[in-house]
Amino acid sequence: MTVLRAEEQRQTHRRPRPSSFVLKLAMAITGVIFVAFVFVHMIGNLKVYQGAEAFNSYAQWLREVGYPLIPHTGVLWTLRVVLVTSLLVHLIAAVMLWLRGRAARGPHRRRRMMTGLTAFGARTMLLGGVIILVFVIIHLLDLTIGAALAPETYRHADADGTMHAYQNLVASFSRVPMAVFYALSMVVLALHVFHGWRTVLQDVGATGRRLRLVWVTIGAVLAIAILIGNALIPVLVLAGML
Amino acid sequence: MRVELEIWRQDGPSEPGRFETHLIDDATPEMSLLELLDRLNDQLAEQGIEPIQFESDCREGICGACGVTVNDRPHGPVPKTPSCRQHLRAFGQVTTLRIEPLRSAGFPVIRDLVVDRSALDRLIQAGGHIDVLTGTAPDADAMLVGHEDAEAALDFAACIGCGACVAACPNGAAHLFAGAKLAHLGLLPHGEQERGRRSKAVVDQLDTEFGPCSSYGECVEVCPAGIPLTAVAAVHKERLRGLFRGRAD
Numbered sequence: 085m086t087v088l089r090a091e092e093q094r095q096t097h098r099r100p101r102p103s104s105f106v107l108k109l110a111m112a113i114t115g116v117i118f119v120a121f122v123f124v125h126m127i128g129n130l131k132v133y134q135g136a137e138a139f140n141s142y143a144q145w146l147r148e149v150g151y152p153l154i155p156h157t158g159v160l161w162t163l164r165v166v167l168v169t170s171l172l173v174h175l176i177a178a179v180m181l182w183l184r185g186r187a188a189r190g191p192h193r194r195r196r197m198m199t200g201l202t203a204f205g206a207r208t209m210l211l212g213g214v215i216i217l218v219f220v221i222i223h224l225l226d227l228t229i230g231a232a233l234a235p236e237t238y239r240h241a242d243a244d245g246t247m248h249a250y251q252n253l254v255a256s257f258s259r260v261p262m263a264v265f266y267a268l269s270m271v272v273l274a275l276h277v278f279h280g281w282r283t284v285l286q287d288v289g290a291t292g293r294r295l296r297l298v299w300v301t302i303g304a305v306l307a308i309a310i311l312i313g314n315a316l317i318p319v320l321v322l323a324g325m326l
Numbered sequence: 327m328r329v330e331l332e333i334w335r336q337d338g339p340s341e342p343g344r345f346e347t348h349l350i351d352d353a354t355p356e357m358s359l360l361e362l363l364d365r366l367n368d369q370l371a372e373q374g375i376e377p378i379q380f381e382s383d384c385r386e387g388i389c390g391a392c393g394v395t396v397n398d399r400p401h402g403p404v405p406k407t408p409s410c411r412q413h414l415r416a417f418g419q420v421t422t423l424r425i426e427p428l429r430s431a432g433f434p435v436i437r438d439l440v441v442d443r444s445a446l447d448r449l450i451q452a453g454g455h456i457d458v459l460t461g462t463a464p465d466a467d468a469m470l471v472g473h474e475d476a477e478a479a480l481d482f483a484a485c486i487g488c489g490a491c492v493a494a495c496p497n498g499a500a501h502l503f504a505g506a507k508l509a510h511l512g513l514l515p516h517g518e519q520e521r522g523r524r525s526k527a528v529v530d531q532l533d534t535e536f537g538p539c540s541s542y543g544e545c546v547e548v549c550p551a552g553i554p555l556t557a558v559a560a561v562h563k564e565r566l567r568g569l570f571r572g573r574a575d
Contacts, residue, residue, distance in 0.1 A: 099530055104533050181540070188430070188535075189429075190430055192426070194398040195398050197542075198544055206543065279541070285559055286541050286555075286558050288566070289563025289565070289567075291563055
């Protein structure tokens with residue numbers, strides 16, 4: 085009877101494709117791309133603390149980097165293509181894995197999970213991801229495209245390439261709800277990065293004790309750096325210091 | 327001491343289950359969870375009621391047969407301890423216990439607190455074993471195993487296969503169980519010879535019947551054998567190694 089049951093089980097279960105192993109690896113790779121991007125983006129944002137000219141010329145440089153070898157905005161568009169592709173992969177894999185996890189857990193879900201920041205970070209990955217997606221859309225509309233949610237005084241680049249990124253940023257963050265939303269989004273992002281970075285260890289199969297410790301520490305440092313470097317900007321704008 | 331039990335009753339695999347409330351007036355702090363259930367069943371037998379079905383064997387934490395969910399914690403409130411080694415004295419002021427089977431889609435309930443954990447057996451069938459013919463026993467020193475490897479393999483081999491990790495997992499994943507097995511066998515000379523083949527078989531079987539791992543870490547909290555989260559990483563480590571080598575070993 086036991087054998088029959090086992091045979092039945094085998095027939096009712098089909099191995100899902102693509103395998104969770106592939107999906108997890110895809111999430112790990114695209115996740116690391118995102119963390120690298122967010123970190124570099126944060127480094128660029130630091131220019132804002134040097135004042136309008138430094139920030140605006142940095143924005144302009146981003147559009148000219150590599151010229152004449154690379155056409156104008158070439159680097160920027162390459163990044164955009166890579167990021168959008170990564171986003172799609174990351175998103176689809178996340179939803180597929182979430183559905184599989186829900187199905188495998190079954191209808192009886194236990195409560196009273198572990199407490200603490202790490203466990204909280206793990207449980208809120210999907211919600212955090214959604215919040216970050218909303219944030220990215222708002223951020224693009226607000227300060228890149230300059231539509232819908234952009235401040236009224238938003239100025240596109242001049243014909244000679246002069247950017248007004250600093251003025252746009254200050255105008256946007258002078259709106260209290262927007263500034264608060266940006267700052268809170270960075271908290272969510274930091275938590276997402278912290279847990280995501282930690283999970284990469286499991287996905288790429290890092291078992292060495294020292295490597296794991298170093299990797300988690302790097303993740304924590306990255307998360308805190310991203311949080312402080314970025315979230316301070318709206319706070320300082322509201323405080324009238326930028 | 328007086329203990330109130332809210333306990334799961336289910337007449338068969340396809341029957342709907344329900345909670346029943348029972349009082350035990352003469353419980354003692356020395357009682358383990360299973361002894362509490364024994365006491366309850368004595369009480370039920372005296373009243374002519376069908377006893378609660380639950381699994382147990384050695385009752386000293388080495389066989390992996392027992393396992394119930396107590397107040398939403400697989401095995402019970404004490405971390406890293408099997409149900410048979412959880413004593414009422416360790417529960418503090420808690421005297422209301424809600425006892426259910428280990429919960430996961432991969433573990434269908436057979437009756438009351440007994441679940442069918444043969445999904446774990448199928449994982450072992452798929453790759454959690456050594457296929458090579460070892461012949462007669464070699465001389466003691468003919469095949470050397472490094473001390474560190476031997477210790478690590480032994481630590482991963484401590485898994486008793488109780489399935490609490492799966493029940494604890496919000497994704498219904500069995501990576502802690504599978505990883506412990508892969509790490510254990512992959513470290514030893516006989517098991518090493520089929521690392522690639524084994525990792526593929528095990529990962530495929532994990533995909534077929536269990537959920538994906540999201541590094542919640544809930545499994546480690548309940549594991550009576552103290553298997554670390556590193557075991558989970560061993561799953562992908564072994565699979566990636568197999569992919570890159572493209573060979574059976």
